Amino acid sequence: MDTLTATTFDLTTTPLRDVNAALHADGVSGEYVVTGPSGTHNIAVGVNAPVKITVDGHVGYYAAGMNQQAEIVISGNAGTGVAENMMSGTVVVAGNASQSAAATAHGGLLVVHGDAAARCGISMKGVDIVVGGDVGHNSAFMAQAGRLVVRGNAGDGLGDSIYEARLYVRGDVGALGADCVAKEMRPEHVEELAGLLKAAGYEDDPAEYTRYGSARRLYHFRAHNTY
Amino acid sequence: MCGIVGLHLRTPELHPELGRLLTGMLCEMEDRGADSAGVAVYGDPVWTPGGHGAVSLLGVDAGADDAAAAVSAALGAPVQGRVLAETLLLTSPAGSEQLLAAARAAHPDALVAGFGTDLAVLKGVGHPHTLADSWGLPGAQGWQGVGHTRMATESAVDAAGCHPYAVGPDQCLVHNGSFANHATIRRELVAAGVEFDSLNDTEVGARFVAQRLAEGRDVETALKELCATFDGFYTLLVSHHDSFAVVRDAIACKPAVIAETADWVAMASEYRALAHLPGVEAARIWEPEPEVIYAWTR
Numbered sequence: 083m084d085t086l087t088a089t090t091f092d093l094t095t096t097p098l099r100d101v102n103a104a105l106h107a108d109g110v111s112g113e114y115v116v117t118g119p120s121g122t123h124n125i126a127v128g129v130n131a132p133v134k135i136t137v138d139g140h141v142g143y144y145a146a147g148m149n150q151q152a153e154i155v156i157s158g159n160a161g162t163g164v165a166e167n168m169m170s171g172t173v174v175v176a177g178n179a180s181q182s183a184a185a186t187a188h189g190g191l192l193v194v195h196g197d198a199a200a201r202c203g204i205s206m207k208g209v210d211i212v213v214g215g216d217v218g219h220n221s222a223f224m225a226q227a228g229r230l231v232v233r234g235n236a237g238d239g240l241g242d243s244i245y246e247a248r249l250y251v252r253g254d255v256g257a258l259g260a261d262c263v264a265k266e267m268r269p270e271h272v273e274e275l276a277g278l279l280k281a282a283g284y285e286d287d288p289a290e291y292t293r294y295g296s297a298r299r300l301y302h303f304r305a306h307n308t309y
Numbered sequence: 310m311c312g313i314v315g316l317h318l319r320t321p322e323l324h325p326e327l328g329r330l331l332t333g334m335l336c337e338m339e340d341r342g343a344d345s346a347g348v349a350v351y352g353d354p355v356w357t358p359g360g361h362g363a364v365s366l367l368g369v370d371a372g373a374d375d376a377a378a379a380v381s382a383a384l385g386a387p388v389q390g391r392v393l394a395e396t397l398l399l400t401s402p403a404g405s406e407q408l409l410a411a412a413r414a415a416h417p418d419a420l421v422a423g424f425g426t427d428l429a430v431l432k433g434v435g436h437p438h439t440l441a442d443s444w445g446l447p448g449a450q451g452w453q454g455v456g457h458t459r460m461a462t463e464s465a466v467d468a469a470g471c472h473p474y475a476v477g478p479d480q481c482l483v484h485n486g487s488f489a490n491h492a493t494i495r496r497e498l499v500a501a502g503v504e505f506d507s508l509n510d511t512e513v514g515a516r517f518v519a520q521r522l523a524e525g526r527d528v529e530t531a532l533k534e535l536c537a538t539f540d541g542f543y544t545l546l547v548s549h550h551d552s553f554a555v556v557r558d559a560i561a562c563k564p565a566v567i568a569e570t571a572d573w574v575a576m577a578s579e580y581r582a583l584a585h586l587p588g589v590e591a592a593r594i595w596e597p598e599p600e601v602i603y604a605w606t607r
Contacts, residue, residue: 120581120584120585121579121580121581121582121583121584122581123581140580140584140594142579142580142581143579159580159594161564161579161580162564178594178595178596180564180596181561181562181564199561199596200560200561200562200599218561218598218599219561219599
């Protein structure tokens, strides 16, 4: 049953397991605030309900991992693997995210308003990611599906061994990864990018972006690669 | 997996708090490595009186007074001994290099944990919080401290395998990761006359840096050369008599977080080790970029 005010959990006095168990309860709904995270790992992992969760501070590893349906806001920075393997819902990081943000995620939207470190979107399988700042090296490595939007610059190895994800970068790319190439922005891409930016709360001109994707040269073995 | 912590205090008002803050940071990283731990404390007025040379030894069976007397006889100058759990800390008005030579002569089987003018290095096998208590670390003072919690991956769990590696004067190196080509570099260093205490990969990195510093390079140059020479995974924290430096390898899969305020610079494997430092809520917090050397001087 919905409540008019949010339920608050203070991690300085409440064990993390109790907090996550409450968020996993059958029929859970409403709004929750988690205070005092102090870099703790595994906050709000495995939630599978249409709840709204605000974590007030910096979180450790795997925050909001495996999220389904929930709308989770982290007011500070996030450690390794925020929203890893997310299936649906929304995760918003107000600060920076460490490496492997949204790794292997199948769906939903991750917004990082600051920078994301190395391997952002590694092996992404359908998630949408919008990064307000820069992404580190090897982002979208082996990306299979989904969209990655970078409002700043991307480090070396962007989209290395990429399959069919679409990458949109406004700034510079250090070096493209193997089989990742710049591609034409057709009207459907402009429309798609505008929608992603709007969903993340940004109003950039999509014309400032370059689209990157797979050249599809690694899909098949070639005869001259045999020995 | 291992845990690294380091705290470089800028404001003298915090010097009395160094041990308490470093203990909190170290124990928070116990999840990352609980088989051994070590710390280096710069500037504790009791452990290492100002202007005195200091040498930290492991594996000395004699009591503090007898062990110090043997070193004093070899040195021809007064030596004070202090036992801090497994570590024997020797201090003398003589310089640390002379004190080290006398300590090696008097206790040839001991392991030298560190030496310098205001550096105490304490390390051992066991749980970090147990070790910190046994050293009386929460009561320590000083201007800089470094700590390591070890989860051994490639060499024995014994005193020689514990970090920090403090193999040059006032130097200290802690490492999270593994060097892939350490055996090759070890052979080159041995051929150049460098002696080793263990089979540990990190010791090779520490001896490499110490050799470069002894040749007159600064810490940043030495670490650039380390990046060019060593293959593998590493986050390193390297402290010296006036500096504090951090570097990560090109892949940067080993974590590191730096926080900086007007009062201090701190580094740890994870943010949670920094979460309780005074003023952290207003700190500038970032992750070091791969192969970029971050250094602060006193």
